[in-house]
Amino acid sequence: MVTSIHQLDDGAWISVNDVREVNVSDLWWLARADFCDCEMSDFLAEGFVEVGVHPPNVTARIAGQCIACGESGVTDWLVVGRVDPDTGTFRGVDTGSVHVPRRRSRLAGPPEE
């Protein structure tokens, strides 16, 4: 099943199969991110810059800032949710748990170190 995905309204949200699934304004805990010097970035999502699909994951690069240190910028690729390949149902990640951004969106092999 093909997954249709795009960011809309100036990057305000991500549409997955034409349903608004992921919104700006959430706080994400980011670990091992180059985004800032904090051990864990307490990252406010202000806009979705790019979206991608790495089946079954939906990924995005997000503009925003760490509210602990104030560093602003764009994250590496983050998994924002997962689409069930059979039903197309999307399940968003829990933004309150810890996330690890990656440097690329489409993986053909094991994750890059």
Next chain:
Amino acid sequence: MPSKVEGWKDEVYGNEIRDHLFEFAEQGWDSIPEDEQDAWFERFKWWGLYHQRKGQESYFMMRIGTPNGVLEPGQLRVVGEIADEFARGPVDNPEFGGAYADWTTRQSIQLHWIKLEDVPDLFEKLEANGLSTIQACGDSWRNIVGCPVAGKDEHEHVDAWPVARRLHEEFKGNEAYSNMPRKWKVSVTGCDEGCGQGDINDLAFEPAVKELDGEAVTGFNVRVGGGLSRKEPRFARSIDVFCTPEDAPKVSAGISALFRDYGDREDRFNARIKFLMDEWGPEKFRQVLQDEYIDYELPTAGEDLRDQYTYNAGDGEHGDHVGVYDQPDGKNYVGLSVLTGRMGVDDVLELADLAEEYGSGEVRLTQRQNVIVTDVPDDELEAFLDEPLLADYSPDPHPFMRGSLACTGTEFCSLSITETKNRMVRYARWMRDNVDVPEGVEDFHVHLSGCTASCAQPQIADISLRGMKTRKDGEPVEAFDIGLGGGLGENPHFADWVEMRVAADEVPGYIQNLLGEFEDRREEGQSFREFIAERSEEELQEMGEPEETSYEDPYMHNTKMTWYPYAEEDDMADSPAPTDAQGKSLPADD
């Protein structure tokens, strides 16, 4: 590769959207195929309809573009009647009631909770009364702004209203300019005070005089590339071009065609003309314009009037159009302060009555979210000023009530990080009751924007508030970055961001402390903007401690997570949306 939105625009865009819109309206909201919804919602913007945020599916914000903010006699009543009949949501707003109209910072009107099924009736009524939603949103010529009292102002250099109206007629619905890479914002200023806010528009016509063939000709200098969004604010730059009022449509056509052809259609974040101006610079821009788009030799810029600009220039001389002012014809215009630009529908209808009773019936909207009743004769003035409605919408308001602006916020907007309008109402009232007004300050501008899109134009205010988050006792709460000392005038200046991530309930305390220090430390007669300008970032950061006070904020939680922040049951799961034409919940799809 062109963006996905460009692909949708290639398929259907511009005037032709209307037929599809009416077809969907006829068949109901759920007739829009699910896999086409995003594309259609993007296109509907061109006709002024913006799908409201998550939790409010099937409801739309509708924007009516009123060029130069002019509502001709009778039109305000139509707006009120439409709001009353069509703009009622499932839950009332606790400050503004069940139906209301928003006056925007670009002299337009926004109504909320519009049902798609009502659009044909709505459009019929609007258009029968000379109003339209055409190109109010979307990638096109937006509402043309200017000095709100153009044609009725004693400071007029050239009457900009016929020019703005001509551009409106020429470029609304014009197929050649209906599909731009991004929004296109134009300002026409004719007064010598700078009220058109040209500096923050994509294309600005500003008053100037030029000697042509030995004669001093009155017209405009042209600036390009202003805008506030995305933490990338720019002031429009002179392209060294003068144009007469008669040539304004030609020059506009050339510049907007240049943007249409050279603007970035691959990356919407890089699409606004300010970024093309960054890349090219004004000299190359002028050269391409001359070589490829204009068939006569463009005169170089004339002598401008910028050294006379007093509007929002920081000295308090002319911060807005609130108050009673003379018109050249001997009548008066009366500017009324509308706190955060929102008026309940009963008040809108009453204002329409008063404008007809005391003036010509014309009402104008300002870029500070206020309204102006024009054409009030001297002998009617006193009775008008005694009207009870003017106690709430005063021509002589308290300085903190007068200068408080706010964007739409999380109440309806997908982008916003924070609640805005109701909070700004509470801030303004608390400041009025608790904060000492510095001596000599008559209007003090606090602009609150829920995100970096900057719809409340925070960067040109005395105090700029931009939506943020922070943690308080470990819990996420709504917060604001605070900027100081922005404004326009001859030498415009964007606010300097000084205090970051201040919890929303500590902002009023911050302002109170800051203004206390301002009063203590300022030199005699020194304006707030001057005071801020002469201090270093470190000094500014030392002043104005954020602090909890008696101010209470009911919107500290993540209002974006609610379906509607003021609903008693506000969880996303409690949303009635999407609903049918009668507002009844539609069954969820399996």
